[in-house]
Amino acid sequence: MSDTPLPRGGARRWTPARYRALLRAQGPRSVRFRTRLAILTGAVAIGLAATIFARAADAAAEVFGGYAARHPWAPLVTTPLLFAGLVWLTRRYVPLARGSGIPQVIAAQADPERGTRSLVSMRTVIGKALLTLVAVLGGASVGREGPTVQIAAAVMGLSHRLLRVPLRGAVLIAGGAAGVAAAFNTPLAGLLFAIEELASAYEQKVTLLVIAAIVIAGMVAQSVQGDYVYFGLIGAHMPLVSALVAVPLAGVIGGIVGGLFSRLVLTLATGTHRVTRWTKRQPIWFATACGGIVGALGVATGMTWGTGYGAARAMIAGVDAPLWFGPAKFVATLATAVAGLPGGIFAPSLAVGAGLGNLLHALLPGSPASAIVILGMVGYFAGVVRAPLTAVIILSETTVSRGLMLPMFATAFIADGISQLVCREKLYHGLSRTFAMPARDAPGASPPA
Structure with a gap:
């Protein structure tokens, strides 16, 4: 037997070959x-x-x-x-x-x-x-x-x-x-x-x-x-009695309206009936008509332009807004979304939800305005994108309203369930089919939409 002692713990010796192997596996060129x-x-x-x-x-x-x-x-x-x-x-x-x-x-x-x-x-x-x-x-x-x-x-x-x-x-x-x-x-x-x-x-x-x-x-x-909060430090909360009434209303209404938005967008994007066939044959004229709707609403109201961030933030802070803002912003956002131009719907959807929350507050005047508006935003956003956890966390982080977490979760899950009844397919996944790529070398693969 060899008298050469093994390294402590039985570890193997570090040799030049082992160093080179380590560099190949985890070094800068690996x-x-x-x-x-x-x-x-x-x-x-x-x-x-x-x-x-x-x-x-x-x-x-x-x-x-x-x-x-x-x-x-x-x-x-x-x-x-x-x-x-x-x-x-x-x-x-x-x-x-x-x-x-x-x-x-x-x-x-x-x-x-x-x-x-x-x-x-x-x-x-x-x-x-x-x-x-x-x-x-x-x-x-x-x-x-x-x-x-x-x-x-x-x-x-x-x-x-x-x-x-x-x-x-x-x-x-x-x-x-x-x-x-x-x-x-x-x-x-x-x-x-x-x-x-x-x-x-x-x-x-x-x-x-x-x-x-x-x-x-x-x-x-x-x-x-900078360290900022998207909608400001709101810190909204709601008594249990008010939540028992407001949560089902916000969830059901948000789910219905959000699901309707998704269904209309998907219908115009993937439908095959006469209206959608015309929009695909005449995309420039259709976009012009959509722009006319957005322009007319903006001129008439002065509030439906752009993301709607300012109006949403004001309503979250408790500022009274016209009751027609939510429906008007819904139509403006829908017209923009189906026109075919680049742009997202996240922020406009939050503004529509704030408008719905403002409407709910008119029905529940004794409830905290900020909390009702936030629940409206959660309900509508969850109804549109069908991502209830994301909806809750976004509104929680953008308003620092952690005391409203349980009502927000309940609203989001109700809205998600109701939205599925209105529009079975999730909006983004339905739209992704219009961009789908055929599998490489797949037999019978259809061309991208």
Whole structure:
């Protein structure tokens, strides 16, 4: 037997060969190291991109607000023309940039490598960002959150391509969810959105790298924009007796109206009856008509332009608003969503929900106004996107109303159940079918819609 003692604990000796093997497995040139670096750099870039896009959208909204104040009747002409121009530009140059952006990310998960060259390519998302900003300049009822999700997924895909590492569907989920976290300054909502909506399965494994992307992007955005709360420090709460009446009302009404919105959008996007056939044959004229509706509502009310953030924040703070705001904003958002131009529905949906909450408060005058408005927002948002956990956490993080958590959860789950009765298919997943890519080399695969 050899008298050479073994290293303490029986560990193997560190030899040059073992060092080289370790470097190959985990060193700077290894796939594992480059994957982590791709996630890190992608998440930082997403935080910066989301911040720049948010500030540009806010600036565009201010420009339009000044224009509408100086020329109150002009949008009757300019908004329809802008809708027509945007739809022509989108169809001509970046057809995959139309709509929210979230359906594209869902569809791209089927083949991430191909998706990053089409649905979430840099060409597509640059066009998406520019055209969304133009839509905001024209007074369209669009939000920036959906486009931010598509932009974020493209940025994450680009970081992986530059570092030459394999791209998985989970990476696009991470990018999209990081976009939500950065857009709203809501990291928990971003994580739940990844599980509940983008992955569409609670059993989906969310790795530490995915969570890290969400947290890093949110931290970068927060460091640039400051530690802010999206709707302000509201801290709403509600007595149990009031909640027993308000929660079922908000859940049922939000589910019905939100489900109706989803059903109308999906019908016009995927339907085959005479009206939808005409809209597909004459997309420019249809967009012009939609722009006319948005322009007429905006001129008549002065409140339905853009995201509706200002009106929603005022109602959450307890400021009385006209009872017609919710229905008017619903129509403006619907007309914008079906027109075919780029832009999201997150923020406008929250504004519609605030309007519904304002209507509910008129029926329940003894209840706290802020709490009723927030429940209306949760109910309608959950009814539209059918992601009840995301709806609750977004409103909880954007208003710091943690004392309202149980009523919000109850409202969201009621709204989700009622919405399924009105519209069986989830909105974003239904729309993702219009962007679906056929499986590579699959026999009998149909061409993309």
